[in-house]
Amino acid sequence: MHTHHKSYQPYVSPFDPCKPMIEKTYSTPPHLYIGFQPPNLPQFTPMEALRAGTLWKAFYDPWYGPYEKKNWGVPS
Amino acid sequence: MWIYEKKLQYPVRVSTCNPMLAKFLIEQYGGADGELAAALRYLNQRYTIPDKVIGLLTDIGTEEFAHLEMIATMVYKLTKDATPEQMKAAGLGAHYANHEKALYYENAGGVPWTATYIQAKGDPIADLYEDIAAEEKARATYQWIINMSDDPDINDSLRFLREREIIHAQRFREAVEILKEEQGRKKIF
Numbered sequence: 529m530h531t532h533h534k535s536y537q538p539y540v541s542p543f544d545p546c547k548p549m550i551e552k553t554y555s556t557p558p559h560l561y562i563g564f565q566p567p568n569l570p571q572f573t574p575m576e577a578l579r580a581g582t583l584w585k586a587f588y589d590p591w592y593g594p595y596e597k598k599n600w601g602v603p604s
Numbered sequence: 605m606w607i608y609e610k611k612l613q614y615p616v617r618v619s620t621c622n623p624m625l626a627k628f629l630i631e632q633y634g635g636a637d638g639e640l641a642a643a644l645r646y647l648n649q650r651y652t653i654p655d656k657v658i659g660l661l662t663d664i665g666t667e668e669f670a671h672l673e674m675i676a677t678m679v680y681k682l683t684k685d686a687t688p689e690q691m692k693a694a695g696l697g698a699h700y701a702n703h704e705k706a707l708y709y710e711n712a713g714g715v716p717w718t719a720t721y722i723q724a725k726g727d728p729i730a731d732l733y734e735d736i737a738a739e740e741k742a743r744a745t746y747q748w749i750i751n752m753s754d755d756p757d758i759n760d761s762l763r764f765l766r767e768r769e770i771i772h773a774q775r776f777r778e779a780v781e782i783l784k785e786e787q788g789r790k791k792i793f
């Protein structure tokens with residue numbers, strides 16, 4: 529299983545004007561790793577799929593903002 | 605030709621009056637990586653791409669119009685009851701002067717949509733790579749808007765739209781694989 533986020537630590541200068549963000553992250557969603565979709569992948573139920581935006585569990589990668597509780601949506 | 609269903613692809617609910625969020629969402633309406641650009645880009649490329657992937661461009665291009673309608677609904681709901689004063693405070697004063705509450709194809713900075721946002725190179729690989737890039741950029745735009753939004757209902761719809769961008773990118777990547785296949789060789793997927 530691949531992670532859907534990667535992080536790195538940019539250089540922090542003693543003279544940075546803003547409080548440094550020690551760690552920066554970026555998104556690496558699952559489709560980057562799957563290639564041509566293999567047959568017989570596990571599916572959501574139709575109702576779950578309508579909410580998730582995909583029928584395929586392997587491609588589900590919800591994004592949450594800093595102001596919201598995570599994972600109140602579709603079970604993964 | 606198209607058949608229209610008079611409903612949204614995914615429900616759009618808005619919990620708070622927040623015209624500033626409308627200003628940000630306009631990026632996905634009339635911006636370079638927005639839904640209008642996506643729909644027009646894909647539907648236009650169909651004519652000069654190998655037969656095997658025309659249907660994919662039709663499907664995704666059509667779905668982008670469904671997304672455009674969702675974004676339009678959000679922008680409309682977020683601004684329809686805003687006073688001129690609130691529009692000004694949200695950074696939409698210039699928009700109000702020109703368009704009142706009307707929607708317009710422009711980006712978050714107020715720059716009108718232009719066909720130079722999209723390309724049709726006639727080279728199938730070049731065109732599909734542009735499409736993949738467009739999907740990843742639209743996915744990123746949704747991330748940044750969700751990061752700035754504290755409206756849980758809007759974020760729910762935006763999360764759905766971002767997931768669709770992931771699926772579109774996946775399908776365009778698969779289209780490249782189909783066009784790369786050596787002719788006459790047995791497929792092994």
Ligand SMILES: [Fe+2]
Pocket residue numbers: 642668739742768769772
């Ligand atoms: Fe898309």
